[in-house]
Amino acid sequence: MSAVDTGPDTGLSRQSAFAPSRGQGGRAVRNAVATGVMVLAFVIAVVPLVWIIVTVLQKGAGLLPDASWWLNSQRGITPRVVGGGAYHAIIGTILQALATAVIAVPIGIFAAILLVEYAASRLARVVSFTVDILSGLPSIVAALFVYAFWITTLGFSRSGFAVSLALVLLMIPVVVRSTEEMLKLVPNELREASFALGVPKWKTIVRIVLPTAFSGIVTGVLLGLARIMGETAPLLILVGYSQSINTNLFSGNMAALPLMINNDRQQALAPAVERVWAAALTLVLLVLVLNIAGRVIARFSSVKK
């Protein structure tokens, strides 16, 4: 009858689960229901995500083909007026992201080297735990920390650089984790061969381990940049919005794409609404390009095992 082997010697304690207690029909039905639920869950997950992409494309694509969107700022432009561009916000986002990367990438890579190449130390175990905590740190808390530390305690004023400092906290864990993954994939034989030739440890890491893992590190940096470019909370607290171009990270209000969206999101006038969605699309494109570039690099040049 049943294909189930109910013999006592199978060693599977759960064997009764497969017993045809409600007959084969009941089991088949439950199996079919489960399959249906899984497919439904997939559909439920995909629909809103596709919906968001379509919405952003529909509402935002109108302005992007225009060169002035990429070359002009919003200086002197009111919500009633059509025109202007997002250059001030794009340059702000990129400058802040670069400043963040300059600080976060070296710290992240060295911390990952500590976690993999000096894994035996007690420090490494504590750092590993701390990186997990850092990766779950809400961006608004990172911003409050920089506010309490950089602005109220050290007395600096709100600026693009203060934003970068908060973003450093959010970028470090991404860089550490992806670099760590890559360093772990570097075969030990390479390290051992290098040691056997009398090469010191630091030179082994710099000349053998890091080049082998280089593409993975690049991927981590790109994913980290993608994550921080979309953050809004630190911008709200640490810098004011400017409609003009400001390339000075250390003083004055400075625009960024999320801030540009946030600034005009409650406007009801059509020109402003269109610009909000165009800025959203620009931001999504920027983030997706970085993500896809990171993943493509990871796929085509990963360490061969």
Place this chain on the structure above:
Amino acid sequence: MSSITGRSAVDQAPGPAGDVPRGRRRLGDSLFGGAASASGVVVIAIVALTGIFLATRAVPSLLDDKVNFLTSTEWVADPGALRFGILQILWTTVSISVIAMIIAVPVGICNALFLTQYAPRWLARPAASVIDLLAAIPSIVYGLWGIQVFAPHLGGLQTVLNDALGWFPLFGGPISTGTVFIAGVVLAIMVLPIITALSREVFAQTPAANKEGALALGATKWEMIRTAVLPFGRAGVVSASMLGLGRALGETIAITIIVSSVAPGTDFFSSWLQGGETFASKIANNAAEFNDPSSTGAYIAAGLVLFVLTFVVNAIARVIVNRRKAFT
């Protein structure tokens, strides 16, 4: 041949002086090791300083607080007349996160099961990458979409909930424009990719022998999943959910955009069909008023509570993952 030689040299502590005869090499090694340790110390210091600085800025305001910080629902951050408590904020924060988790955890798990156990290869790989990419969409875009495009579609459902279950404190009226419920659903969509991606990773690692064993005993596909895949992935799923929860608790801008804030002085309310503020949105909404140390301290105190909440949630997730690693 390329056989693995057991322990790697890297795992061993550096030997006695005989290893490195020349002082120059030693210098390079100690500099490099020092840089690695310094970066580690910086990472630890960042987390420690975050706690310390938030606490030192929050304590003076907490001492000046005229009402109980934990049980009051008031929020008046005027310097000199501080009356602020977190009860309402905590309720809204937890409510939104609970709604998000109720939706995102089951859907995320089923989605991960679909991608690892059901979907054909040609669909599974691209679908998984697309879902990963969607985790990267900035939250401000989710917020914009949530309030302008998605919220109107939930209006009917909210009216139905209010009509049928209005007597229950969670679904009382009147219904606001941007409700806790809408924010919860949008947040569910935001954390879904995270939960799916992490669950997918653990389910994909289920040993083939376990799965084939169940199938060989005559299990249907669902029974195989229930007896082989789910028990294997349980710890991973729990930690994925905790990480999603941590993300949900701290989400700022999407909630700031979606949930309409209530008039100051409103009595405590529990309905999910009204507005409110979470820790993060309270801080974000009032960022412009950070000019006086004592009123800023009130918001920093809220930030400190959020820091502690997410710290605990992430630490639990981490412990669960580590325990699982120890067994596999």
